[in-house]
Amino acid sequence: MTDQPRPKDTPTPEETRIWVAMNRLTRRIQAEISAELKAAGLPPLKWYDVLWSIERRGGALRPNDLEADVVFEQSSLSHLSKRLIAEGLLEAVSCETDRRGKVLQITPKGRDIRAKMWGIYGPRLHEMMAPIAKDPGWEGLLRAADLADWQGKT
Numbered sequence: 001m002t003d004q005p006r007p008k009d010t011p012t013p014e015e016t017r018i019w020v021a022m023n024r025l026t027r028r029i030q031a032e033i034s035a036e037l038k039a040a041g042l043p044p045l046k047w048y049d050v051l052w053s054i055e056r057r058g059g060a061l062r063p064n065d066l067e068a069d070v071v072f073e074q075s076s077l078s079h080l081s082k083r084l085i086a087e088g089l090l091e092a093v094s095c096e097t098d099r100r101g102k103v104l105q106i107t108p109k110g111r112d113i114r115a116k117m118w119g120i121y122g123p124r125l126h127e128m129m130a131p132i133a134k135d136p137g138w139e140g141l142l143r144a145a146d147l148a149d150w151q152g153k154t
Contacts, residue, residue, distance in 0.1 A: 025132075029125070029129075030045060033045055033120070033125065036124060037117060040120055042117050042120065043087075043113065043117065045117075045121070046080060047084065047117070048114060048117045048118070050066065050070060051084070051090075051106060053069040054090070054104055055114060057069065060105040060106070061103065062095065062101060062103055063077065066081075066104060087109075089106070089107055089109055089113060091104070
């Protein structure tokens with residue numbers, strides 16, 4: 001049996017290895033931080049993602065803009081938003097430029113819980129990422145992520 005040449009539009013073994021490693025590392029970091037948040041009696045990490053996205057974008061965001069901005073996959077962002085509203089962490093207010101549309105706005109309680117979550121999330125993320133970030137090989141990945149953000153592909 002002879003080795004077939006790899007088609008040009010398929011990943012190399014090294015590209016596949018990097019992709020698998022990135023996904024495994026991401027899942028591991030998320031799982032460990034999620035467990036620590038839960039042990040501290042704090043909400044799930046996905047809640048932080050939504051609250052942080054809204055807070056860092058000025059405290060209010062339209063749902064479709066939020067969907068494009070979150071870091072973690074949010075399979076049911078509408079359901080999660082309703083839950084955060086019910087918990088008093090977000091409010092749905094009328095959009096100033098489109099009265100038919102809604103804007104999700106973070107509440108003081110939402111800012112407070114996000115800050116408490118960051119007290120665990122931030123140091124743990126730093127602990128896990130600092131050794132990786134020292135490797136200059138990540139620059140290519142960071143440039144690719146920045147380019148994808150700029151092109152609106154994230």
